[in-house]
Amino acid sequence: MTEPTNGEDSGRVIILGAGISGLSTALVLLGQGMDVTLLERGEVGGESSWAGGGILSPLLPWDYAEPVNALALRAMRQYADWIGNIERLSGKAAEYWTCGMRAWLSREEADRAKVWCRCHDLEAHWHTDDSLFLPKIAQTRNPRLVIALRAAVTTLGGKLHTQCGAVKAIRAGSRRLQAIETRLGVFHAARFVIATGAWAGQPLGELAPAPHIRPIRGQMLLFKLAPGVLDTILYADGLYIIPRRDGHILVGSTVEDVGFDKSTDAGTAQHLHARACTRLPALTGVAPVRHWAGLRPGSPDNIPVIDRHPDFDNVFLNVGHFRYGVTMAPAAAELLADLMTDTPPSLDPGPYSWTAAAGRQWHTSPH
Numbered sequence: 001m002t003e004p005t006n007g008e009d010s011g012r013v014i015i016l017g018a019g020i021s022g023l024s025t026a027l028v029l030l031g032q033g034m035d036v037t038l039l040e041r042g043e044v045g046g047e048s049s050w051a052g053g054g055i056l057s058p059l060l061p062w063d064y065a066e067p068v069n070a071l072a073l074r075a076m077r078q079y080a081d082w083i084g085n086i087e088r089l090s091g092k093a094a095e096y097w098t099c100g101m102r103a104w105l106s107r108e109e110a111d112r113a114k115v116w117c118r119c120h121d122l123e124a125h126w127h128t129d130d131s132l133f134l135p136k137i138a139q140t141r142n143p144r145l146v147i148a149l150r151a152a153v154t155t156l157g158g159k160l161h162t163q164c165g166a167v168k169a170i171r172a173g174s175r176r177l178q179a180i181e182t183r184l185g186v187f188h189a190a191r192f193v194i195a196t197g198a199w200a201g202q203p204l205g206e207l208a209p210a211p212h213i214r215p216i217r218g219q220m221l222l223f224k225l226a227p228g229v230l231d232t233i234l235y236a237d238g239l240y241i242i243p244r245r246d247g248h249i250l251v252g253s254t255v256e257d258v259g260f261d262k263s264t265d266a267g268t269a270q271h272l273h274a275r276a277c278t279r280l281p282a283l284t285g286v287a288p289v290r291h292w293a294g295l296r297p298g299s300p301d302n303i304p305v306i307d308r309h310p311d312f313d314n315v316f317l318n319v320g321h322f323r324y325g326v327t328m329a330p331a332a333a334e335l336l337a338d339l340m341t342d343t344p345p346s347l348d349p350g351p352y353s354w355t356a357a358a359g360r361q362w363h364t365s366p367h
């Protein structure tokens, strides 16, 4: 199939990648009346966006760089309305739930956390069992959010092509991309957005530099208990336990720098399960119903790249949200749309720029 119209004339935008970053970008651009086509190599939301936990906050925000929190906090304030709009457009529930999070911390960490929460207006209560309760932390059931987002995008007139495979060829002139060829045909556009997650370097290949993004594997376990056994997220020493309203419980996760490898291993499952039982004894003796791994789009310091590509005036990036792409989605999409339309940006774009990202280094442990 070859797209019949010339995208340069129509003002069409092509978004590569239909995970949460690509879909949320499409939603904003469609809302501004643009003609948007999404090209997805595989299935919509079939990678990290499906595999994640759906906690809508950095796990321990006081441990993260300010640019992570600036984007995350803006998104957290937008989330309820953002999901409400998606649910109205799609007629599908994304199971947004302000269930709160209870985190076990050392005294020293708790003191730091309390100061941070006060400064950032995040409600926090210290419990006598050495846990801090953050009642305003919410979650979404991310596989359902993907389904709702997809339906919202098509309701607004967005076009979606799945199973495109890898990019086969690129047509480009001086500082402008003209068309992308996939196994489904040649797609012309006036502007292109790269939202390909851990595969941020794939679409442009050898043609242009890629941002420093690499896959970081996370393994997850899923259990099924009776509804109501757990009604808040639990966190301790890097482990989290997330309840869904229907009694499903997610336990995660690992942070593994192993390349494009989504395999899982029994030893990790046993380790996650054993640790989860110490915080939620109801999981003792219960076999997991599923064990999977996803590839986070890892970036130094967890700071995404939301910017125009330095080599092309009509190519933009929304990639590298690492552990918090579900959380950041509305604010990241809003910022990218601001940059694409020369609108004064909703927050300082500097930390998310190509140049800032190029100056950041990977730490030995990619947290």
Ligand SMILES: Cc1cc2nc3c(=O)[nH]c(=O)nc-3n(C[C@H](O)[C@H](O)[C@H](O)COP(=O)(O)OP(=O)(O)OC[C@H]3O[C@@H](n4cnc5c(N)ncnc54)[C@H](O)[C@@H]3O)c2cc1C
Pocket (backbone or CB within 6 Å): 016, 017, 018, 019, 020, 021, 022, 039, 040, 041, 042, 043, 044, 045, 046, 047, 048, 049, 050, 051, 052, 053, 054, 055, 056, 057, 164, 165, 166, 167, 195, 196, 197, 198, 199, 202, 203, 217, 218, 219, 220, 252, 253, 293, 294, 295, 296, 297, 318, 319, 320, 321, 322, 323, 324, 325, 326, 327, 328
């Ligand atoms: C185990 C785990 C737990 C997580 N928990 C949380 C959490 O609790 N909260 C949170 O906020 N975040 C969480 N995350 C992180 C979050 O899932 C990611 O940051 C987010 O999903 C990234 O979305 P994305 O759309 O950028 O990438 P992806 O969802 O990976 O989407 C990229 C898409 O691009 C497609 N693609 C790749 N190459 C091409 C190409 N050449 N052409 C077309 N399409 C292409 C892929 O097939 C894919 O569908 C977690 C992730 C994992 C793995």
